[in-house]
Amino acid sequence: xxxxxxxxxxxxxxxxxxxxTQMLVEPGRPAENLARAAARIASAAEQGAEIVLLPEALDxxxxxxxxxxLAGAIPDGPACAALRAAAVQHRVWVCAGLVERAxxxxxxxxxxxAPDGALRLHHRKIHELDFACALYAQGDRLAVTDTPWGRVxxxxxxxxxxxxxxxxxxxxxxxxxxxxxxxxxxVPPGHDNAREPYGKLWRxxxxxxxxxxxxxxxxxxxxxxxxxxxxxxxxxxxxxLVVGPDGRPRAxxxxxxxxxxxxxxxxxx
Numbered sequence: 001x002x003x004x005x006x007x008x009x010x011x012x013x014x015x016x017x018x019x020x021t022q023m024l025v026e027p028g029r030p031a032e033n034l035a036r037a038a039a040r041i042a043s044a045a046e047q048g049a050e051i052v053l054l055p056e057a058l059d060x061x062x063x064x065x066x067x068x069x070l071a072g073a074i075p076d077g078p079a080c081a082a083l084r085a086a087a088v089q090h091r092v093w094v095c096a097g098l099v100e101r102a103x104x105x106x107x108x109x110x111x112x113x114a115p116d117g118a119l120r121l122h123h124r125k126i127h128e129l130d131f132a133c134a135l136y137a138q139g140d141r142l143a144v145t146d147t148p149w150g151r152v153x154x155x156x157x158x159x160x161x162x163x164x165x166x167x168x169x170x171x172x173x174x175x176x177x178x179x180x181x182x183x184x185x186x187v188p189p190g191h192d193n194a195r196e197p198y199g200k201l202w203r204x205x206x207x208x209x210x211x212x213x214x215x216x217x218x219x220x221x222x223x224x225x226x227x228x229x230x231x232x233x234x235x236x237x238x239x240x241l242v243v244g245p246d247g248r249p250r251a252x253x254x255x256x257x258x259x260x261x262x263x264x265x266x267x268x269x
Contacts, residue, residue, distance in 0.1 A: 016149040016178070019049035020220040020261040022238040022253045025184075027061030027227045030070050034059060034082045037096065041083075044260060045090035050149075055182050055222035056097035056157050057108060062184035062236070063132050063229040071099040071106055075119040084117040091115045093147070097156055097182030100124070105137040110156050110182050112145065120145040123154040127162035131230040142170055149267045150177035157183040160205040160219070168205070172213030177267045179209075185221040186234045193255045199239045207247035214245040216265050223256055 021040040025033050037054055044052045059079040060067040074080045079098050087094040092115055100109035108128060112121035124139030144153040153171030160168055160181060171179050187198060206217040219241050226234040240253035242263050251263045 014149050014267065016265045016267050017048050017050045018218060018242070018263050018265055019044035019047070019052045020218060020240045020242070020251075020253065020263070021052060021054045022220060022240045022257075022259040022261065023055065023058070023222055024258055025055060025058050025061050025222040025224045025236065027064040027225065028066035028070070030059040030079060033061075034079055038082060038086045040260065041086045041092065041094060042090055044262075045092045047260070047262060049092055049262065051093040051095065051180070053180050053182065053218055053220040054094070054096035055220055056110070056184040057099050058097055058182070058222065060099045061224070061227075062108070063135055063226070063231065065135065065228055067099040067106055067135065071101040073102065074098065074100045074109055074111060074122055077101065080111060080119075083111065084113050084119070087113040087115055088117040095154060095180040095182065097184075099136075106135060107139065108132070108136040108156060110154050112152065112154050112180065121152070121154045123156060125156040125159060126167055127159045129158055142167065144171060144174045144176050149265075151175040152177070153179045155179060155181050157181065157185070157219075160217075161201060165205060165209055168209040168217065169212070172209055172215055176213070177215050178265065179215060179217045181217065181219040183219045183221040183240075184236050185239060186226055186231055186236045189233050198237060198255065199241060199252070202239075202241050203243070203249060206241065206243040210243045210245055211247035216242065216244060216267055218242045218263075221253070223258060
């Protein structure tokens with residue numbers, strides 16, 4: 001657990017109870033994935049979480065072509081409506097990645113929903129991997145919102161390592177005290193985590209921005225196979241990560257298993 005005071009020993013600051021839901025995502029099976037997400041939100045709330053962070057594209061799976069038929073709108077499509085209902089039912093904030101249909105385009109999107117069901121942030125991934133751009137349009141927005149723990153921003157996965165780290169740095173410049181990042185971290189077949197431990201890319205991307213702006217960054221990945229597209233045969237793994245204002249990791253998920261990470265963050269205002 002993270003201490004309830006900033007390391008400087010300064011005065012009391014608001015402490016946020018954050019839960020990262022490192023869950024199985026089955027490509028092309030949104031009903032099952034959303035039911036699993038609702039159960040994980042309920043479990044996190046029962047354990048005292050105030051914000052629940054879920055993975056990227058948790059409805060259809062990252063880069064899965066089923067999104068062309070199954071993706072819905074934000075905020076009123078079935079997937080987003082299910083997350084909003086869970087937030088209201090359990091009186092928690094929910095941040096999750098969804099595939100969004102907007103007219104004839106699809107976006108790799110993320111939402112932050114308040115406990116009253118209001119959509120507080122709606123992000124569309126800006127820095128997508130090249131081959132994923134065949135499915136997803138490029139994002140067109142970046143924002144923060146005020147919460148009881150200060151300002152919060154949202155990015156998605158590879159947004160974090162855009163050259164020069166401009167997306168997370170912009171959120172820091174906009175006053176974010178916490179950046180939430182739904183992710184889908186994948187490894188190729190045969191990856192040996194003992195020989196080549198996963199996670200350096202994310203520590204190197206999160207750490208400098210966290211230090212520069214004195215903020216927290218939390219990335220939550222899922223587990224499960226990649227079954228279509230250029231990375232077919234790869235698998236998504238966990239290793240969900242929370243980095244503190246000193247740039248050091250404060251919590252890390254297991255490599256290849258479902259998990260609920262609970263972390264207390266003295267984020268302040």
